[in-house]
Amino acid sequence: MTIPVSGQVRSMTGFGSISFQDDYGCQNWEVRTVNSRYLEVKWRIPGYCRRLEHAWEKVVRSRLARGRVDISLDLRLSRPDVVCPTLDIIQAQGILNQIRELAGKADLPFQPDLNQLVHQTSLWRDPAGDLPKAMVQSLGTGLLMVLDDVQEFRSREGCILRDDILARLERMQRIVTEIQEQVGQRAPRRLEMLRERVNTLLQDIKIGSDGASLVLDEPRLLQEIALIADRQDVSEELTRLSAHLEESVRILTELADSGRRLDFLFQECLREIATCGNKVQDADLSRDVVAFKAELEKCREQVQNLE
Structure with missing residues (x-):
């Protein structure tokens, strides 16, 4: 099997980190990725970056x-003024005026404690919408840098998985070829063995007063053998199996998002080889089927980690 490698397969397991200084402080980005059926993103970032x-x-x-x-x-700012929350002065003044009016009506002294405004979160506006444009651009650059770093990690891991799966696909293709050869060689022998068994049975059965043996009906025997051979024929399954293996190699070497496609194809491979195992009544061929399933199961485990 010729295997030209041109695709970029990536693992779903990865780690990336970057740190750099800009005019606003030091950015420390970190990304960890693990297996998941879909893309799930979780953020741990400062509150003023939530928007x-x-x-x-x-x-x-x-x-x-x-x-x-x-x-x-982890953002270590060197200029705290860029993320300083702003007080809603109009709303705060309105509250003070209302309380002053209430105190006047109740004839009570009123001395406002401005320190209490610090605890009134509703009076403070989140600074995220007011972050300097240059700072937002710098943060976006940091995110792209750390994503590039984690992608390099995932690509290296993906190459290791790809090479392992390709080696197993080659072994599975050799097993399929061996099964095809053995099936072709054993067909004539099965025909001869069946004919001998039928002749032996007929010779043991005596009919009539002279004890004559039954005579083999060759056309009928050939008809029955044809029916048995048709039930045990695995040529279609082996052809589809070879096609699935070739397609798996193409996906693995040419496409980046190969995980889900390979998962589906390997399920189809399992179905085809299971059908072969059920049809073929031969100890040697059964061992080949078991060997194929063992390699296939390892491939299915590995492909669960591909993007």
Whole structure:
């Protein structure tokens, strides 16, 4: 089997981290990815960056196809003024005026304690919408850098998995070829063995007063053998199996998002080889079927980690 490798297969397991300094402070990004059927993104970022999550998630989805992704940002600011929350002065003044009016009507002294405004979260506006444009761009650059780093990790892991699966696909193709050869060689022998068994049975059965043996009806025997051979024929299954293996190699070497496609094809391979095992009544061929299933099961385990 010729295996030209041109695709970029990636594992869903990966780790990436970057740190760099800009005019606003030091960004420390970290990304961890593990297996998942779909893409799940979890964020651990400062509260003033929450409004950027939606835009950032689009960036992540443009780079990653599957896996659970945990992204954390530790931002050490050198300019605290850029994220300083702002007080809603109009609303705060209105509250003070209402309390002052209430105190006047109740003829009570009123001395406002402005320190209490610090605890009134509703009076403070989240600074995320007011982050400097240059800072937002710098944070976006940091995110792209850490995604590139984790993709390099996932690509290296993917190459290891790809090579292992390709080696197993080659072994499975050799097993299929051996089964095809053995099936072709054993057909004439099965025919001769069946004829001998039928002759032996007929000779043991005596009919009539002279004890004559039954005579073999060759056309009828051939008809029955044809029916048995048809029930045990696995040529179609082996042809489809070979096609599935060839397609698996193409997907693995030419496509980046190969995980789900291979998972489906390997299920089809399992169905075809199971049918072969049920049809073929031969100890040697059964051992080949078991060997094929063992390799296939290892491939199915490995492909669960491919993106």
